[in-house]
Amino acid sequence: MIRPLLLIALLGAPLCAEGPTFDVATVKKADEPQLGKPIFFGRRGGPGTDDPGRITWSQVNLRTLLTTAYDVRPYQITGPDWLDSERFEIVAKVPAGATKEQVNVMWQNLLADRFGVALHHSSKVMQAYELSAVKGGAKLKPTTLDPKAIGSESSGGPPGALAFGPPPPPGPAAGGAITASRGPGPEGPSPFPGGPKLDKDGIPQFDRPGIFQMMTMGPNGPSARLIGKAQTVEQLSLSLSNQLDRPVVDKTGLTGSYDFIVEFTPDLANGRGPMRGLPPPPALPPGDSSQSPNAAEPGGMTLIGAVQAQLGLKLTSIKTAVDMIIIDKAEKAPTEN
Numbered sequence: 001m002i003r004p005l006l007l008i009a010l011l012g013a014p015l016c017a018e019g020p021t022f023d024v025a026t027v028k029k030a031d032e033p034q035l036g037k038p039i040f041f042g043r044r045g046g047p048g049t050d051d052p053g054r055i056t057w058s059q060v061n062l063r064t065l066l067t068t069a070y071d072v073r074p075y076q077i078t079g080p081d082w083l084d085s086e087r088f089e090i091v092a093k094v095p096a097g098a099t100k101e102q103v104n105v106m107w108q109n110l111l112a113d114r115f116g117v118a119l120h121h122s123s124k125v126m127q128a129y130e131l132s133a134v135k136g137g138a139k140l141k142p143t144t145l146d147p148k149a150i151g152s153e154s155s156g157g158p159p160g161a162l163a164f165g166p167p168p169p170p171g172p173a174a175g176g177a178i179t180a181s182r183g184p185g186p187e188g189p190s191p192f193p194g195g196p197k198l199d200k201d202g203i204p205q206f207d208r209p210g211i212f213q214m215m216t217m218g219p220n221g222p223s224a225r226l227i228g229k230a231q232t233v234e235q236l237s238l239s240l241s242n243q244l245d246r247p248v249v250d251k252t253g254l255t256g257s258y259d260f261i262v263e264f265t266p267d268l269a270n271g272r273g274p275m276r277g278l279p280p281p282p283a284l285p286p287g288d289s290s291q292s293p294n295a296a297e298p299g300g301m302t303l304i305g306a307v308q309a310q311l312g313l314k315l316t317s318i319k320t321a322v323d324m325i326i327i328d329k330a331e332k333a334p335t336e337n
Contacts, residue, residue: 019102025091027089029334057089070108075246076325131236138252145259213227231259232255236250
């Protein structure tokens, strides 16, 4: 579903909607990636989670903040390249009882006040995908979880980690929205607040609704898993649109909540998906003894092919009109706290 963008602003004028603001918000530039050290990124807390009064963003870029503030997808934003590459650490205290819609306005005000964001909107016809069931029906497993249970704040899931350099020493495996590492660690709890445990094969074990992506780097390149628990097909479509950087329109007619796993080879060369703007970790050399024997190996299957083969859902190319946010002005360095 492509949500209409309802914005009225003068070209070049800061768009700062009057309304609620965060009680307190600290914004600082994130540390640069360093070889051998993990990067933790993602969002924790906010309305609808078990920590509604505090939102913490790690390694967030301005594109992601804009998609949150205006409830749009990444492909609906046009601006300078550094919207992806410049990353920040943000901690915001949310007023008691604030709704998700009110928090979105708070992000709009923060972007205008701290980053000087000025924008306008336009319309563009672009390539999109229509999601439908293949002949014979979809291969989706109805969930056993309560879809209304409190889970992750968004389809991005709990925080993630991108590791540069040698694999971490033996110990609890990391979990998160995206985990890019040298292979899954041993079975154990996640060090991330709210992150799921991983089994012996590195598969996250969910006990609540959410969508989780995990990527491993092996001798033959990257391999990824997209894992959903108690998700609707519309929620799957939104996750696929982030990966493919195009609208994905749900035409399956399926209305239930499902569990699924999609294994595919991610397209890192084009910088799409949630890892957009982050450099990929280096692949292990062939025969590296530190590679976990359980790490998934890429099978050369694209995300589109994997969705059809593994979920029984096909993506057909179409054209559609999309509302776009055009960034007229934004500052790399936020104003002081």
